Amino acid sequence: MSTTALRIQPSTTTTAISSAINHIGFTLPRNYAVFRRPRNRNFTVSATASSFDPLQICVKASVTAPNKLGDCPFCQRVLLTMEEKHLPYDMKLVDLGNKPEWFLKLSPEGKVPVVKLDEKWVPDSDVITQALEEKYPDPVLGVPPEKSSVGSKIFSTFIGFLKSKDPSDGTEKALLDELSSFDNYIKENGPFINGEKVSSADLSLGPKLYHLEIALGHYKKWAVPDSLPYVKSYMKTIFSLDSFIKTRALPEDVIAGWRPKVLG
Incomplete structure (x- = not known):
């Protein structure tokens, strides 16, 4: 465990505070404290922070360039969701023309994207994005x-x-x-x-x-x-x-x- 502090402007919302802390790799506990320093009117957020493990996601690899993301729009949809929610992730590029054994073990159908959530590999971009919305509701991306x-x-x-x-x-x-x-x-x-x-x-x-x-x-x-x-x-x-x-x-x-x- 370690303690970290962020200095932010008075107008910054709680939502923005949470997103900022998640973005640098920490989670914000429910009992975080906000203190104002009268001298400069900035706020200091003090929280005991634990490391945030990146989400693991398997995506299609490029067929035209090494170590580049491939052309799957459903993979990009999930990555966009993670980006917009400021979630760190570990992207594993998969050659779908020559699927490795390790990938087929966690995705028997050989499809991408798949994401590891709560120790389970979850397929299907619809299911994944809904799960991310429920697990990480800030910011809200859902629609009526x-x-x-x-x-x-x-x-x-x-x-x-x-x-x-x-x-x-x-x-x-x-x-x-x-x-x-x-x-x-x-x-x-x-x-x-x-x-x-x-x-x-x-x-x-x-x-x-x-x-x-x-x-x-x-x-x-x-x-x-x-x-x-x-x-x-x-x-x-x-x-x-x-x-x-x-x-x-x-x-x-x-x-x-x-x-x-x-x-x-």
């Missing part, structure tokens, strides 16, 4: 049920259009219809899906839009039209988040990842 499915059909319609060989089969229109609906939603409710702050819904959709932009741009020379300005603005905002930049795949990996579906 009626907002959780906003934009949820964009990814499947993107895949349909990407794989299509027939320009008149309606797959492009289906994607444009979904993007148009999302454009109207963000216009009325944005800048994020849950309003002013980023949420779990954005962390799920953002990586999929990143794949959409890169894959359709490369394979079909297609881009989100200027007639959908709120979609374009939303994508720009999400892609510029520090957490997103830190966890995004290389464009080359996104292109390589979709090649089998495009070329067959």
Whole structure:
């Protein structure tokens, strides 16, 4: 055990205090004390802190560059959640084309992401992110049920259009219809899906839009039209988040990842 102190401004909230302490690798006990020094009006938070073990997560490795994160949007979703919650993590890169035995022992189906929570390896990004929200509720990333499915059909319609060989089969229109609906939603409710702050819904959709932009741009020379300005603005905002930049795949990996579906 050790004692640490942080000096912060008077306006800093308890939530920010907790996040700051978690970020440097400590947990904040329930009975922490806050003291104000009259001379400079700063606050000192004094707490007995224990080390915070990084969460272990297995993710897809890059196929184009050594020691880089691969192109799985579901892995990025979980990493984004950890980043936004300021949770330290130990990322284990897995070559999905040649899965090692140690990985198959903890993930028999050979799928990523998987995260070790309470001594158990948990698969599925939906399950993992919900577990992280319950276990580490600060900051809150959850959304009301009626907002959780906003934009949820964009990814499947993107895949349909990407794989299509027939320009008149309606797959492009289906994607444009979904993007148009999302454009109207963000216009009325944005800048994020849950309003002013980023949420779990954005962390799920953002990586999929990143794949959409890169894959359709490369394979079909297609881009989100200027007639959908709120979609374009939303994508720009999400892609510029520090957490997103830190966890995004290389464009080359996104292109390589979709090649089998495009070329067959």
